[in-house]
Amino acid sequence: MPDITLQSISVMIDGGAHDGQLVLSDGHLVAVLSRVTSQETAGGRGQAEGWFLEAGFGPCGPVMSVSPPVFVDVEEAIMWVRNRLDAGLSAH
Amino acid sequence: MTRMTNPLILKLEQRDHLSDEEKRALENAISRVRVVEADEDIVREGDRPGESSLLLDGFAARYKIVSNGRRQISALHVAGDFIDLHSFLLKTMDHGVLALTTCRIASVPHATLEKITDEYPHLTRMLWLDTLIDGAIHREWLTAMGRLSAAAHMAHLICELYLRLKVVGRAESDTVQLPITQAELGDTLGLSTVHVNRVLQELRKEGLIRFQGDVLTILDWERLKKVGEFTSTYLSLQNEDR
Numbered sequence: 001m002p003d004i005t006l007q008s009i010s011v012m013i014d015g016g017a018h019d020g021q022l023v024l025s026d027g028h029l030v031a032v033l034s035r036v037t038s039q040e041t042a043g044g045r046g047q048a049e050g051w052f053l054e055a056g057f058g059p060c061g062p063v064m065s066v067s068p069p070v071f072v073d074v075e076e077a078i079m080w081v082r083n084r085l086d087a088g089l090s091a092h
Numbered sequence: 093m094t095r096m097t098n099p100l101i102l103k104l105e106q107r108d109h110l111s112d113e114e115k116r117a118l119e120n121a122i123s124r125v126r127v128v129e130a131d132e133d134i135v136r137e138g139d140r141p142g143e144s145s146l147l148l149d150g151f152a153a154r155y156k157i158v159s160n161g162r163r164q165i166s167a168l169h170v171a172g173d174f175i176d177l178h179s180f181l182l183k184t185m186d187h188g189v190l191a192l193t194t195c196r197i198a199s200v201p202h203a204t205l206e207k208i209t210d211e212y213p214h215l216t217r218m219l220w221l222d223t224l225i226d227g228a229i230h231r232e233w234l235t236a237m238g239r240l241s242a243a244a245h246m247a248h249l250i251c252e253l254y255l256r257l258k259v260v261g262r263a264e265s266d267t268v269q270l271p272i273t274q275a276e277l278g279d280t281l282g283l284s285t286v287h288v289n290r291v292l293q294e295l296r297k298e299g300l301i302r303f304q305g306d307v308l309t310i311l312d313w314e315r316l317k318k319v320g321e322f323t324s325t326y327l328s329l330q331n332e333d334r
Contacts, residue, residue: 013290014290014293014294036286039289040285040286040289040290041285041286041289042274042285042289043273043274043275043277043285043288043289044274044275044278044285044286045275045285046285052284052286066162067284069284070284070286
């Protein structure tokens with residue numbers, strides 16, 4: 001099982017800084033998450049606030065996966081990343 | 093039937109003159125009017141309807157569902173749109189049409205459409221034109237979806253909806269009612285709700301549009317068109333012999 005690590009980083013969104021996390025798998029960048037407020041998810045069907053996949057790479061990127069809903073917490077995001085790393089093209 | 097002008101007639105008359113007889117034929121083609129509530133299907137994928145649905149009022153969406161319940165809206169329909177005129181010839185619906193708001197729907201039996209195509213060649217061409225414009229809109233959407241930024245794509249959609257609503261008398265100077273949620277806009281533009289909110293915020297910040305509830309005001313039409321790379325040629329808005 002790959003070693004998933006996080007690194008806090010500030011992400012520039014809408015001209016302002018958002019809390020962000022780099023998600024690394026065995027030291028390779030696989031996802032960038034940012035903290036979104038309920039204002040940014042207004043009018044949506046899912047989670048009101050949480051962590052949004054700003055960018056994904058490899059199995060977490062747009063070539064192989066579709067954009068996931070906003071995650072409740074970082075743990076849920078990591079679970080999604082792990083599933084993607086395992087699944088390849090076979091599932092979203 | 094006594095009611096205000098059928099919006100389909102407004103829509104077609106924007107493009108070419110209709111004779112009184114042709115207008116009467118369209119009015120008389122309506123067999124019944126029904127109301128479909130928001131989030132209900134007007135027609136379902138796989139249906140073989142015996143009539144076509146003309147939207148008199150409200151907003152509707154053509155859609156398809158892919159795995160995990162994800163939805164793509166492939167067309168937005170406003171008053172005057174003949175939502176599934178094509179089911180007259182395609183027979184089996186390859187997609188569904190959903191009411192986004194309460195919709196007033198006029199039903200036109202396929203047998204009546206057949207009679208119109210037998211007896212009114214010019215009106216038949218106008219209905220053909222209507223489906224050709226639907227096709228032109230699909231081409232434009234595909235191009236915007238594939239090659240414009242999310243902000244430009246949204247600007248393009250707003251420009252188009254504004255003009256389409258204006259043609260059927262649903263716009264007041266620079267203001268239209270657009271009761272479409274961010275989730276529905278996301279399904280239309282292929283964006284997450286987060287991105288829809290950011291894009292709307294960006295267009296607001298740039299002084300291009302304003303949303304108050306579901307009332308959209310266009311603050312700077314020229315710049316909005318420029319941002320969305322919008323030219324209205326594909327809507328065939330000019331009145332000429334067809």
